[in-house]
Amino acid sequence: xxxxxxxxxxxxxxxxxxxxxxxxxxxxxxxxxxxxxxxxxxxxxxxxxxxxxxxxxxxxxxxxxxxxxxxxxxxxxxxxxxxxxxxxxxxxxxxxxxxxxxxxxxxxxxxxxxxxxxxxxxxxxxxxxxxxxxxxxxxxxxxxxxxxxxxxxxxxxxxxxxxxxxxxxxxxxxxxxxxxxxxxxxxxxxxxxxxxxxxxxxxxxxxxxxxxxxxxxxxxxxxxxxxxxxxxxxxxxxxxxxxxxxxxxxxxxxxxxxxxxxxxxxxxxxxxxxxxxxxxxxxxxxxxxxxxxxxxxxxxxxxxxxxxxxxxxxxxxxxxxxxxxxxxxxxxxxxxxxxxxxxxxxxxxxxxxxxxxxxxxxxxxxxxxxxxxxxxxxxxxxxxxxxxxxxxxxxxxxxxxxxxxxxxxxxxxxxxxxxxxxxxxxxxxxxxxxxxxxxxxxxxxxxxxxxxxxxxxxxxxxxxxxxxxxxxxxxxxxxxxxxxxxxxxxxxxxxxxxxxxxxxxxxxxxxxxxxxxxxxxxxxxxxxxxxxxxxxxxxxxxxxxxxx
Amino acid sequence: xxxxxxxxxxxxxxxxxxxxxxxxxxxxxxxxxxxxxxxxxxxxxxxxxxxxxxxxxxxxxxxxxxxxxxxxxxxxxxxxxxxxxxxxxxxxxxxxxxxxxxxxxxxxxxxxxxxxxxxxxxxxxxxxxxxxxxxxxxxxxxxxxxxxxxxxxxxxxxxxxxxxxxxxxxxxxxxxxxxxxxxxxxxxxxxxxxxxxxxxxxxxxxxxxxxxxxxxxxxxxxxxxxxxxxxxxxxxxxxxxxxxxxxxxxxxxxxxxxxxxxxxxxxxxxxxxxxxxxxxxxxxxxxxxxxxxxxxxxxxxxxxxxxxxxxxxxxxxxxxxxxxxxxxxxxxxxxxxxxxxxxxxxxxxxxxxxxxxxxxxxxxxxxxxxxxxxxxxxxxxxxxxxxxxxxxxxxxxxxxxxxxxx
Numbered sequence: 001x002x003x004x005x006x007x008x009x010x011x012x013x014x015x016x017x018x019x020x021x022x023x024x025x026x027x028x029x030x031x032x033x034x035x036x037x038x039x040x041x042x043x044x045x046x047x048x049x050x051x052x053x054x055x056x057x058x059x060x061x062x063x064x065x066x067x068x069x070x071x072x073x074x075x076x077x078x079x080x081x082x083x084x085x086x087x088x089x090x091x092x093x094x095x096x097x098x099x100x101x102x103x104x105x106x107x108x109x110x111x112x113x114x115x116x117x118x119x120x121x122x123x124x125x126x127x128x129x130x131x132x133x134x135x136x137x138x139x140x141x142x143x144x145x146x147x148x149x150x151x152x153x154x155x156x157x158x159x160x161x162x163x164x165x166x167x168x169x170x171x172x173x174x175x176x177x178x179x180x181x182x183x184x185x186x187x188x189x190x191x192x193x194x195x196x197x198x199x200x201x202x203x204x205x206x207x208x209x210x211x212x213x214x215x216x217x218x219x220x221x222x223x224x225x226x227x228x229x230x231x232x233x234x235x236x237x238x239x240x241x242x243x244x245x246x247x248x249x250x251x252x253x254x255x256x257x258x259x260x261x262x263x264x265x266x267x268x269x270x271x272x273x274x275x276x277x278x279x280x281x282x283x284x285x286x287x288x289x290x291x292x293x294x295x296x297x298x299x300x301x302x303x304x305x306x307x308x309x310x311x312x313x314x315x316x317x318x319x320x321x322x323x324x325x326x327x328x329x330x331x332x333x334x335x336x337x338x339x340x341x342x343x344x345x346x347x348x349x350x351x352x353x354x355x356x357x358x359x360x361x362x363x364x365x366x367x368x369x370x371x372x373x374x375x376x377x378x379x380x381x382x383x384x385x386x387x388x389x390x391x392x393x394x395x396x397x398x399x400x401x402x403x404x405x406x407x408x409x410x411x412x413x414x415x416x417x418x419x420x421x422x423x424x425x426x427x428x429x430x431x432x433x434x435x436x437x438x439x440x441x442x443x444x445x446x447x448x449x450x451x452x453x454x455x456x457x458x459x460x461x462x463x464x465x466x467x468x469x470x471x472x473x474x475x476x477x478x479x480x481x482x483x484x485x486x487x488x489x490x491x492x493x494x495x496x497x498x499x500x501x502x503x504x505x506x507x508x509x510x511x512x513x514x515x516x517x518x519x520x521x522x523x524x525x526x527x528x529x530x531x532x533x534x535x536x537x538x539x540x541x542x543x544x545x546x547x548x
Numbered sequence: 549x550x551x552x553x554x555x556x557x558x559x560x561x562x563x564x565x566x567x568x569x570x571x572x573x574x575x576x577x578x579x580x581x582x583x584x585x586x587x588x589x590x591x592x593x594x595x596x597x598x599x600x601x602x603x604x605x606x607x608x609x610x611x612x613x614x615x616x617x618x619x620x621x622x623x624x625x626x627x628x629x630x631x632x633x634x635x636x637x638x639x640x641x642x643x644x645x646x647x648x649x650x651x652x653x654x655x656x657x658x659x660x661x662x663x664x665x666x667x668x669x670x671x672x673x674x675x676x677x678x679x680x681x682x683x684x685x686x687x688x689x690x691x692x693x694x695x696x697x698x699x700x701x702x703x704x705x706x707x708x709x710x711x712x713x714x715x716x717x718x719x720x721x722x723x724x725x726x727x728x729x730x731x732x733x734x735x736x737x738x739x740x741x742x743x744x745x746x747x748x749x750x751x752x753x754x755x756x757x758x759x760x761x762x763x764x765x766x767x768x769x770x771x772x773x774x775x776x777x778x779x780x781x782x783x784x785x786x787x788x789x790x791x792x793x794x795x796x797x798x799x800x801x802x803x804x805x806x807x808x809x810x811x812x813x814x815x816x817x818x819x820x821x822x823x824x825x826x827x828x829x830x831x832x833x834x835x836x837x838x839x840x841x842x843x844x845x846x847x848x849x850x851x852x853x854x855x856x857x858x859x860x861x862x863x864x865x866x867x868x869x870x871x872x873x874x875x876x877x878x879x880x881x882x883x884x885x886x887x888x889x890x891x892x893x894x895x896x897x898x899x900x901x902x903x904x905x906x907x908x909x910x911x912x913x914x915x916x917x918x919x920x921x922x923x924x925x926x927x928x929x930x931x932x933x934x935x936x937x938x939x940x941x942x943x944x945x946x947x948x949x950x951x952x953x954x
Binding site (some may be wrong): 190199203207208209210211212213214221223225226227228230347414418419420421422423443444445446448482483488 | 599602603722723725726727728729730732735888909910912913914916917918935936937938941944945946947948949
């Protein structure tokens with residue numbers, strides 16, 4: 001007989017969740033869509049072709065049907081939903097582990113605006129009078145970013161952060177060429193804790209690159225910068241705070257050192273999320289800057305894009321900016337005439353309009369006060385998380401001991417690794433068993449066994465606590481049950497990936513066709529390519545890598 | 549299944565806490581013990597075995613050196629070696645005793661009973677063993693690494709458990725536990741290894757205030773670079789891919805009219821090969837411009853020279869020198885490696901920009917981004933050479949790294 005007053009009676013179902021989440025990922029073991037193909041299956045039946053009619057000029061029309069999978073609608077839906085369940089994306093997990101990427105919430109309401117027919121059904125070649133709403137949005141977004149950065153002119157044309165950096169490199173080059181110093185200024189200086197795209201874009205544009213490494217405080221070595229600048233210096237490309245999250249209070253000394261030799265200073269503002277309304281590129285003395293709109297300005301990171309980048313320039317350099325500014329013209333808006341000195345377009349037309357709309361609506365929803373609050377909360381969340389994480393025995397925050405960070409922190413597991421032999425890649429793999437993820441660092445690792453965490457303003461205290469608790473539990477496991485940890489993940493959709501394969505191009509197949517060729521031994525007719533006429537001197541090139 | 553051979557240098561590290569800068573030789577060891585030092589290598593080796601048992605329970609200790617040189621340490625952990633090689637000499641006796649001795653009454657008991665020759669003999673025996681272990685694990689320092697290297701060279705994979713004072717060599721894991729983790733994840737059948745430098749410092753010179761160190765050769769260390777001193781993930785790819793870039797970056801700065809003095813180490817050797825030049829791993833090489841051959845770039849190469857030979861050849865040629873060096877070992881030493889060859893006179897003749905430093909970004913990462921160290925000989929122009937310097941990291945790619953006095 002049940003005694004209803006029994007103090008030990010527990011409810012049949014425990015609804016309060018205590019302790020760590022008992023997460024388990026979906027694991028569908030799903031085949032490729034090509035393997036689901038069944039001859040004769042159809043998702044939709046297109047209308048028959050009009051006899052004798054053709055939209056495509058004959059070189060574009062096919063001789064034979066494309067080898068697409070034959071599959072029904074329900075099967076397509078099920079297939080892709082299953083794959084999506086296996087993706088630990090930004091909507092699904094507490095994505096504070098992806099440091100420097102600023103994985104904040106992309107408000108879903110902005111999808112309504114970006115996907116509105118008023119934008120979606122437009123074409124960049126329409127007369128300006130028919131797209132005034134879009135132009136107003138671009139005009140105002142330029143003004144907002146100018147205010148945030150303190151710069152005089154903004155280009156919204158870049159389709160990504162790296163494209164914006166390349167745009168800035170082009171402006172630097174055009175500037176020096178206009179002063180007759182294009183040839184002698186062949187060096188760009190950057191830092192090892194800035195995004196590698198800074199060095200890469202400069203290299204691509206033909207510059208020699210000099211990289212500053214950190215001093216004992218984790219800041220780029222200023223004395224080394226002074227030793228590196230000369231009449232050959234075209235520009236300094238630098239981030240502040242860098243990926244360590246440490247703010248460089250002497251950034252103007254670096255700017256002065258470069259200006260003294262006639263170089264330009266370019267601010268990579270990938271790490272702007274903790275600075276909105278607090279510090280600006282202009283007051284630090286910079287000539288150029290760029291923003292990743294998919295970072296601080298909330299547009300979705302999506303599938304490694306589509307993204308958007310914005311460039312800010314002083315009035316002196318505004319004429320070199322790519323693309324066209326939007327200006328008021330009476331009651332309406334139009335594109336300004338392109339300056340003669342404008343550098344080459346970074347992409348066709350005007351920019352990634354849906355993302356520019358999303359960034360605009362995000363700023364409008366927050367306003368000036370809201371932007372400042374974003375920075376305040378991002379910094380607060382980051383320092384709160386740092387305090388929780390540093391309670392864990394075995395993890396440290398190298399450099400600037402005892403000092404606060406701005407919006408992210410680079411930690412090191414090297415103490416735990418020395419004690420147990422368990423390092424950052426094993427711990428990262430084990431985090432997947434809690435529905436989490438983290439990013440380590442760009443290469444080369446300067447901080448050993450690195451982890452870089454960036455909470456942003458999006459996550460709650462409960463979510464930050466959950467993340468820190470998972471790290472703490474894994475650290476405990478490194479000491480008590482290293483074997484389980486070493487063979488992680490156990491509750492994820494797939495097991496750990498062979499890292500060497502990701503850097504070995506011979507193993508890559510980015511299309512079903514490439515897979516059939518490389519792994520199933522099928523042969524395909526070679527794509528006809530242009531062949532040099534006899535006797536034309538050709539540059540010696542490595543054979544073209546074939547991954548498609 | 550992983551099978552290992554275990555060698556412990558029971559006197560490794562004994563000189564460190566005693567402030568003796570090293571533990572080589574009976575006299576130093578006696579002094580250390582007189583100062584109350586306790587041997588640590590056994591405890592380090594024990595930690596290694598404990599962690600390896602947790603991470604890879606199925607491993608086999610197929611062979612151990614006798615007594616305190618390995619077998620006794622293993623037995624304390626409940627691990628019975630399948631084979632025991634060598635023996636400690638009985639206390640006070642010149643005959644080798646069969647089997648292993650019981651635990652020592654104290655470190656003094658080990659004095660004279662185990663020497664560098666015993667380390668080498670044990671390593672040779674393991675190489676000759678049938679079946680041969682997949683890897684020799686030794687607990688010791690640079691001296692022990694040298695002894696193992698002298699015995700087996702590159703014939704068998706070797707991994708160091710750090711237990712010494714001098715840890716210049718790049719063959720040590722970061723800790724006994726890291727050594728265990730490295731082997732736990734290593735595919736013994738595939739047997740992938742990477743060549744890592746064995747380096748050692750002349751202790752007598754160090755006690756007289758000079759850091760004089762040399763590369764002794766390379767050991768094949770199981771791949772798993774993130775567990776080694778300063779190693780990082782994915783290094784095999786990075787290491788393979790970086791040499792052509794380093795060579796191209798160096799070629800941008802080499803002056804065909806000048807004499808090229810190339811320092812020791814694996815990176816310089818790799819870069820020299822990319823440039824079509826012969827190279828010695830351990831020594832300093834000189835490549836002189838050949839009269840009348842300025843266009844085809846042929847050089848007269850002289851390998852593994854002494855300081856005197858370098859001086860003589862440079863005077864005869866009359867060419868200005870360029871010195872090409874790379875940080876070697878695990879500690880970021882740049883000059884001070886065979887520095888008795890690159891003498892003060894050569895360094896005084898150098899334009900500051902003609903000290904060409906080459907290092908892959910992965911290597912700089914291993915060293916925590918610098919600084920690099922130089923032990924400059926007497927009379928070298930320190931102010932011109934030290935401080936922030938350009939390091940060639942690739943084609944049209946340099947880094948600013950501080951060069952400090954060692």
